[in-house]
Amino acid sequence: MFDIFANYGGQLWSGFGYTLLSSLYALIGSLVVGTIFALFEISPNKVLRVIGHIYVEIFRNIPLLVIAMIFYIVVPQYIAKIDGFTAGTIGLTIYTSAFIAETVRAGIEGVPVGQMEAARSNGMSYGQSMIHIIMPQAIKIVVPPLGNQFINLVKNSSVLAFLAGFDLMYQGNVIASTTFRTTDTYFAVGLLYLIITLPMSYGMRYLEKKWSAERSED
Amino acid sequence: MSMIEFNNVEKYYGKFHALKNINLKIDQGEVVTIIGPSGSGKSTLLRCINGLETVTSGQLLINGYDLADKKTDMNKTRKNVGMVFQHFNLYANKTVMQNITLGPQVVLKQSKAQSEEEAHKLLELVGLNEKANSFPDQLSGGQQQRIAIARSLAMKPKALLFDEPTSALDPEMIGDVLNVMKTVAEQGMTMVVVTHEMGFAQEVGDRIVFMADGSILEDHSDVAGFFKQPNDERARVFLSKVIKHM
Numbered sequence: 001m002f003d004i005f006a007n008y009g010g011q012l013w014s015g016f017g018y019t020l021l022s023s024l025y026a027l028i029g030s031l032v033v034g035t036i037f038a039l040f041e042i043s044p045n046k047v048l049r050v051i052g053h054i055y056v057e058i059f060r061n062i063p064l065l066v067i068a069m070i071f072y073i074v075v076p077q078y079i080a081k082i083d084g085f086t087a088g089t090i091g092l093t094i095y096t097s098a099f100i101a102e103t104v105r106a107g108i109e110g111v112p113v114g115q116m117e118a119a120r121s122n123g124m125s126y127g128q129s130m131i132h133i134i135m136p137q138a139i140k141i142v143v144p145p146l147g148n149q150f151i152n153l154v155k156n157s158s159v160l161a162f163l164a165g166f167d168l169m170y171q172g173n174v175i176a177s178t179t180f181r182t183t184d185t186y187f188a189v190g191l192l193y194l195i196i197t198l199p200m201s202y203g204m205r206y207l208e209k210k211w212s213a214e215r216s217e218d
Numbered sequence: 219m220s221m222i223e224f225n226n227v228e229k230y231y232g233k234f235h236a237l238k239n240i241n242l243k244i245d246q247g248e249v250v251t252i253i254g255p256s257g258s259g260k261s262t263l264l265r266c267i268n269g270l271e272t273v274t275s276g277q278l279l280i281n282g283y284d285l286a287d288k289k290t291d292m293n294k295t296r297k298n299v300g301m302v303f304q305h306f307n308l309y310a311n312k313t314v315m316q317n318i319t320l321g322p323q324v325v326l327k328q329s330k331a332q333s334e335e336e337a338h339k340l341l342e343l344v345g346l347n348e349k350a351n352s353f354p355d356q357l358s359g360g361q362q363q364r365i366a367i368a369r370s371l372a373m374k375p376k377a378l379l380f381d382e383p384t385s386a387l388d389p390e391m392i393g394d395v396l397n398v399m400k401t402v403a404e405q406g407m408t409m410v411v412v413t414h415e416m417g418f419a420q421e422v423g424d425r426i427v428f429m430a431d432g433s434i435l436e437d438h439s440d441v442a443g444f445f446k447q448p449n450d451e452r453a454r455v456f457l458s459k460v461i462k463h464m
Contacts (some may be wrong), residue, residue: 118307118366122270123297123325123373132320136311 004184008175009010015171016192022089022167023196029093031146034100041105044126052101058097060068067091072163084163092160096153102148104209107142108134140211147204151197152176168192219282221246221377221408227276227286229432236262238432240276248348249409251441254429255286255456257268260412261431264379267410268299281376295327298368304382306353306362314341314365315350318372328371333372340368344398349449352434360391364398377408416460420445428453 007013040052059067070092076082082090111134119129161169172189176182220243237259244250246282248381252260266278269285269292278285283295309317318340319333328336341347344364354362363383370378380399383390396418403409403422413419419426419441426444428436430452438444448454 112307114303114305114307115309117270118301118303118309121270121296121299121301121379122321122369124321125291125293128324132324133309133311 004175004181004188005180008171008179008185009166009170011175012168012188012192015168016159016195017168017187018085018132018166018170019154019157019168019193022085022092022157022160022165025089026092026096026153026157027150030096030149031091032036033093033097035104038100038104038108039130041101042108051103056098056101059094060102062095064091064095064156065162067095068159068163084165085160085167087166088157088163088167090161092153092157096149096156099149100146101151103145104138104142106145107138110141111137143211144204147200147207151200153194154196154200158176220244220279221248221281222410223258223277224263225277225279227266227273227278228274229259229266230274236432237266237273241397242409242427242434242437244377244410246408247306247406248424249403249407249411249422250425250427251351251411251413251423252427252429253416253419253456253460258429259432260429262432264301264381264410264412267377267379268296268301278416297373298376299379300373300375300377301379301381302363302366302383304386306363306366306368306386307357308362308366310354311351313350314352314354314357315344315439317354317365318369321369321373329420337368337372337404340371343371344368344399345394355454358391359387363387363391363395367395367398367402371402377410378402380409380411380413382414384413414460416445416457428456430456 006070037052037055040048041056043049043052068088071082071091072084073088075087083215115133115137116129119133120126124132157167160167161173164170168189172185178183220240222244224240224242226450227237227240228235240263250376252263254260262271266273266285267280270400273286274400276286280295281298283290285295309320312320315334318337319328319330322328322333322336323330325359328330338347338350341350344367346361346364346368349357349361349365354365357365367378383399387395392415396415399409399411399418411418411423423441425437425439426441427434428444428448428450435450436444436448436453445457
């Protein structure tokens with residue numbers, strides 16, 4: 001396995017870089033988009049609620065590969081030319097954002113109703129109550145499930161391999177088909193994914209522990 | 219002009235008729251206690267006053283602004299009316315000091331220094347100055363409720379609403395909270411208090427309102443007289459049950 005690194009290291013690390021980059025874009029993008037749709041879903045405004053609901057139900061119930069393919073093949077035909085990396089990253093962002101919307105919504109709804117009522121009768125507007133009271137409490141509820149979503153996102157970025165996205169999985173496929181050393185290659189690829197996901201796993205554990213310790217100190 | 223005025227207010231939850239033809243006027247500085255069996259609409263009536271519930275029809279005037287009118291800016295009218303809840307509802311993510319100063323800073327745009335100075339005075343009033351840096355879950359129920367009162371007062375409201383403020387407390391905590399409420403009443407605050415504390419109603423209340431089934435059945439300025447001789451049969455039955463347990 002180590003000679004795969006010796007001979008094809010450049011290719012593997014390049015794939016690693018694209019995977020990391022795609023994951024990072026999609027992570028930030030899906031967090032922003034997901035939070036916006038979560039706020040839509042719990043909004044007092046009925047139209048926004050319906051929009052949020054439709055968005056979530058569509059994109060979490062279609063396979064990621066299908067969403068990515070639509071951006072890779074359909075969108076370039078009718079709208080704008082985009083490469084495999086971009087198409088895959090957009091698909092990944094939209095797909096993941098639907099799950100994040102549900103996670104964030106559940107987190108906000110996990111904050112007792114009395115907190116919002118107290119903030120409102122304290123004179124704060126809906127937005128001020130959200131910012132100062134509801135969201136800071138929701139974040140602590142949301143972090144563990146959100147961590148799982150982010151780890152899934154990194155692994156799901158391997159969908160780029162189908163779209164010539166030059167990611168880690170794509171490079172692995174190329175190396176395996178030239179060398180026929182499938183076992184060693186895919187072990188190497190798996191190892192490189194772990195380099196990204198394991199620190200995330202432990203980071204989440206650390207945060208969870210830290211916050212639960214803070215709570216019991218309080 | 220009354221501070222709080224209900225004119226023919228009706229409130230429905232779906233088909234359930236929660237408030238029936240409510241007419242009630244509360245003047246500045248009055249302390250009105252509302253009693254009645256559970257499910258009688260007392261809390262709903264209170265929650266309408268600061269817009270946590272909307273009325274279905276009729277007129278609800280707070281300082282002359284009609285809450286039933288959609289054009290009324292609820293955030294503005296709410297600034298003048300504070301609320302103390304049965305379960306305290308202190309901000310779990312904030313310290314006692316932050317609980318009290320957040321509203322003045324965010325809504326009234328007070329400086330941190332100014333709001334903290336006033337918060338210390340209020341903590342003095344409720345007797346909990348040493349708890350300024352504690353979090354709500356480090357306090358007893360009675361302490362939390364006194365902080366909740368301080369938090370409401372920090373907004374310098376024109377009226378304070380109390381929704382069964384002592385119902386969730388252990389018996390030995392109730393006295394401290396009632397004493398704080400009495401002090402606030404003595405300072406001239408307009409108060410509407412939904413309560414089961416008949417002693418408080420008699421001692422501190424200027425007026426007593428008895429509700430049952432969504433209607434106001436009795437409304438008396440002669441509080442002691444009401445307790446001796448209620449007119450309505452349901453009030454008589456209610457009082458006999460409550461007083462038996464006292």
